[in-house]
Amino acid sequence: MKSVLNALRRVSLTTLVVLVAVWAGYKLWDYYMNEPWTRDGHVRADVVPVAPDVSGFVTDVLVKDNQPVRRGDVLFRIDRARYEIALKQAEAVLLGKGAQLDEANADLKRYSALTPDVVVSKQRLDQVIAAQGEAQAAYDQAVADLNLARLNLERSEVRASISGVVTNVDLRPGTYLTTGKGVMALLDSDTLRVEGYFEETKLPRIHLGDPVSVRLLGADHTLRGTVESIAAGIEDRDRSSGSTLLANVNPTFNWVRLAQRVPVRIALDPAMRSELVAGATATVEVLGLPAHGGPSGTGEARDGSHPSVCRAVQAAFRARPQCG
Amino acid sequence: MRYELDLFGVIVPSFLLWGVVAYILTRVAARVLARAGLYRHVWHGALFNFALYVCLVAGLSFISRELVS
Numbered sequence: 001m002k003s004v005l006n007a008l009r010r011v012s013l014t015t016l017v018v019l020v021a022v023w024a025g026y027k028l029w030d031y032y033m034n035e036p037w038t039r040d041g042h043v044r045a046d047v048v049p050v051a052p053d054v055s056g057f058v059t060d061v062l063v064k065d066n067q068p069v070r071r072g073d074v075l076f077r078i079d080r081a082r083y084e085i086a087l088k089q090a091e092a093v094l095l096g097k098g099a100q101l102d103e104a105n106a107d108l109k110r111y112s113a114l115t116p117d118v119v120v121s122k123q124r125l126d127q128v129i130a131a132q133g134e135a136q137a138a139y140d141q142a143v144a145d146l147n148l149a150r151l152n153l154e155r156s157e158v159r160a161s162i163s164g165v166v167t168n169v170d171l172r173p174g175t176y177l178t179t180g181k182g183v184m185a186l187l188d189s190d191t192l193r194v195e196g197y198f199e200e201t202k203l204p205r206i207h208l209g210d211p212v213s214v215r216l217l218g219a220d221h222t223l224r225g226t227v228e229s230i231a232a233g234i235e236d237r238d239r240s241s242g243s244t245l246l247a248n249v250n251p252t253f254n255w256v257r258l259a260q261r262v263p264v265r266i267a268l269d270p271a272m273r274s275e276l277v278a279g280a281t282a283t284v285e286v287l288g289l290p291a292h293g294g295p296s297g298t299g300e301a302r303d304g305s306h307p308s309v310c311r312a313v314q315a316a317f318r319a320r321p322q323c324g
Numbered sequence: 325m326r327y328e329l330d331l332f333g334v335i336v337p338s339f340l341l342w343g344v345v346a347y348i349l350t351r352v353a354a355r356v357l358a359r360a361g362l363y364r365h366v367w368h369g370a371l372f373n374f375a376l377y378v379c380l381v382a383g384l385s386f387i388s389r390e391l392v393s
Binding site: 009010024037218283 | 326327328330335337339365366367368371372374375376377378379381382383385386389
């Protein structure tokens, strides 16, 4: 009898520990496989590739590498000489065309005063009217050319199209630039954000407005943000279009496959943006409540203005196995 | 530290550290428990030790999540 009791105790103690281990292992698996957090996150920003609108030698570079600039600030200048000459040319042409137009107008006025078919032939009068029209067109053309020359001269100063920071500036005076060739990056500081590349299997637990904690690689504190948006689409890698524009679907389908990753955009507090470097690696953890009410749950999370209360609620939910 | 561990520039998930620490703790605990005579009340020693290891690694992982900044 004693040995039976002893055996029962041995089995039950081991079974208890094993059951606890199974539960703990399940929680661990859930945390690593299903909880919405990823180490595959990056800081991103919108970048304008600055390129000149006219060709020529660079005469002045007015910005330094990594210098903050405001919209409209001159970044660099392209040699103006050619465009100044072009402007002078256009002005001269305009004067000439103006003189021709005056003459044509005077002719037209003179001939119009004469009686047609008596003093002056109908043909001659038509010629004068046509000549005046041509002179007017040539004059308008010269005005347009002048404006173009003026625009080119103006565009020889390359300005910042947005406020931000110019980076990767290694432009030196004397460099010959051609139209449209990008020479430096203008990073829009207002668009700095974090994008987490979440496996598609984790998306059901991510909702718009969910609070997010972001840890930059090497930083010893977390940044706070919210889920701003989830990418509407990613490329279908198994499908392309053939030359006939018919669908070309990859005939192999893998037995083993990996979850694809979908970018989730995280909006950060503007005060936290200053320390961000676009491209830096970040770990992103969505702190949303478990999906029990869909979008209504996100509303609660957004309204929860007390972070500590929010955390406590999360901890309470976390203790229970999640159904989502 | 909370998510990943920097080993001279090679960055690995902190889970690796918790796995190693839990292994050491399991060995120590097994020795202490053996001395205390607990293994007389254990059905399968190896199964018990493995379960202990899983509990410790999960415990360390979750404690670090709450405590380690």
